Amino acid sequence: MQWLSAENLIAVATAVLGIVASGVMLWFERRVPRRKRIGYRVQMDNPIGDDARSGRLNRRLGLFDETPGMTDATLVLLRVENDGSQGIDRDDYTGPEPHGLTAVFTDRTIRGVSVTQPSDTSHLMDHFTAGRGFGYEGNTLRVPRVPLNRGDHFKLLVLLSGGDVGSEIRLTGGLRDGEVHPNRSATPDDTPPLFGRAARLITIMLTVCVVTLAAIVVAQDDTRPPIGCESGRLTLIGSTAFAPVLREAADKYERDCAEDETEIVVDTRGSTSGIRELAAAGEQAEHGSPPVVALSDGPKPSGMPELRENRVAVSVFALVVNDSVRLPDDNLSTADVRRLFSGEITNWRELGGPDLQVRLVSRDADSGTRQVLQRRVLGRGEIANSSLDCVHKDDPSIDFVRCELDSTDQVLSTVAELSGAIGYSELNLAGRVEGVRRLSLDGDPPSVDAIEHGTSDYPYREIEYAYTYGSPPADSLASSFLTYLTRGNGQDVTRTHGHVPCYTPEGLTLCAG
Known part of the structure; x- marks a missing residue:
């Protein structure tokens, strides 16, 4: 089972x-019932007289030479503590004697006693008086009825003679609803266990x-496999900006569905190019929907009713400039961007920047990223191309330098290399390239979090669409992968790459527009 x-x-x-x-x-x-407990333990029992372990040092120093009966002296440090769950009052001691506890040092004679305690229980010292029963005789030490809050303790430093180190030391006494017992802790200031043996x-x-x-x-x-793993071969085309998401999601799907013979190929060359390829593949297909999915930064052109859309995510894009371009607050107004990309502004000093020629590094006409810029920011198409290498003008009579490149990666690397260059890219990709800086638009920085939480009107963004030619069969690899990408574990991949998945509470609102 x-x-x-x-x-x-x-x-x-x-x-x-x-x-x-x-x-x-x-x-x-x-x-x-919760018991009252007094625990005791011997923290030190050392010779200080003329014995095998310390005699050489004491003979050298002359200790106890003139003190009769002290050549076998020992020092004992006895710790007494309240290790129970309740405080102990003077009246809780039940013995018939005036004192509360009795310490017996077998085969040894007490020569002196000193009471030590930590500073936070200095009030205990007031109880160690002869009037309250504190004293010693022979091998017996009388300990007063000392009130002890939970966790309180005091120490008795006892000077002894006769007997051997390690001789039995007992502490006895009566305690109402409780007991006096030895503790086993060996180190000087260990606290007893907080819990009993059963609890431990x-x-x-x-x-x-x-x-x-x-x-x-x-x-x-x-990792749970995608719902309805399917075998076969699938080709993903279209947006180069969304390609990193597709590659990682495809790898994960293939690993999760390792038991099926699955192959997913990512071949992206631009949103418009992908839409055209999908339409052509659909027209040539003999049996329904071909195993092709096209990703597009924004909606497909009109006049293609056969293409069925799936909203995948909200993508955020950014204008990027070479590090040499320093603008006030790294910000441009929409009006300034339109003047730049129309060729009206040809030097950055006109916008408060350095004295550098403006170089417009753009994508080709198949680019969805370019179409989003034109649709969301420029309000019109870009001007004509004037340079093949993005450096020299092909026509000396033209004032501006503008080139077109095939992919987002090419745009970013070119902007990073050319002084005065400006281009555009998917936001997350732009943040990975050294030598470029992202610009704000109308005071709004390019921020996925701000857009997701509704605190920004940043305009350069768009819905990412996945298109199929007609409706692929429910048991097809195309249908299974789209479900994985939009509603399954592929959502985590999408978010990791800086996009907002459409099928999340925030994404549903953003993707509805």
């Missing part, structure tokens, strides 16, 4: 264990289950 997978079984076991653990803890909180065991078991489940999920390829 499909649900009996390793990760599902571990997930169910973890959930059951979590529910049981929660119930046990709830029962424990309700049924088991349950936590470890839950952690192991969760880590195991996470390892299984990470180790296996959990």
Whole structure:
């Protein structure tokens, strides 16, 4: 059965264990009374007299030479702490003696005691007086009824003689609804465990289950294949600006559908060129819709009723200039852009920039990016071409320099190389090329986020369309890939490349226009 997978079984076991653990803890909180606890631990037990480990140093310094009975002296540091869940008052000590606790140092004699404590519990010192039972005799130390808030502690530094290092040390006393017990911490200032052994065991078991489940999920390829993987061969043509999205989406689709014999070819040469190729392929096809999809920056020309549109994304474009062109706020007005691309402005100083000749680096007539600029910004077509190499004018009598190139990549690389050059590109591609800067239009920067959230009127943008010749069959590779691109995992690829997918809450509004 499909649900009996390793990760599902571990997930169910973890959930059951979590529910049981929660119930046990709830029962424990309700049924088991919260106890008062005083813990103690020996943090130091060292010789300071004339013994095998320290005698050489003490003989050299002359320590205890004139003190009878101290040649086998030892120092013990005893820590006493409230490690329970409740505070302890003086009245919580239940022994019949005036003092609260009794420390016994087996086979040793107490010679002196000093009380130490951290600064935040200095109020405890007021209780260590003879009137409250503090004192010692022989091997027995009397500890007063010291009130301890939760987590409070004090330390007793005891000077001893006789006996051996490591001899038994016990702390005893009565405590209402509680106990006095030894702690096992070995390091000087370790705090006792916050949770009991059962709680720690349950936590470890839950952690192991969760880590195991996470390892299984990470180790296996959990990517769900596109809905209705189909085999066959598909050709994607059209927009060069959208080509990076198509290439990555095609690669992912082929990997996700590795069990099917699938081949997707990306061959983009411009939006208009792609529309024409699709129409020609459709007319030559003998049986319905050919396995071709054309991507276009903007809608198809009129008079092609056979082409069926699919709105894919909103693409944002940008005007780009060579780094040598420094304009106020890196901004141009729409009116200035129209004057530039009509050849009226031929030197950047006319717009507050450097004394450099303007070089217009444009796309060819098949470019959807160019058509979007003309439709959304210029309001008309561009002027005629005047240069083949983007540097020299073919006709000396013409004042402006304008060239046309075949792809967005060529435009960007040329603008990056030529001083005074200006061109245009899909936004995300423009941000990857060194030597060019993107310009704002009418004070609005080219920003996908601002457009997506409705905070910008930036004009240089357009809907990306995917066209088929007629309606491809539902079980065709063309239909499956379009579904993957517009409604499936291909949406993540589209967004990664700086486009807003149409089938998202924000994209539905933007693509409706």
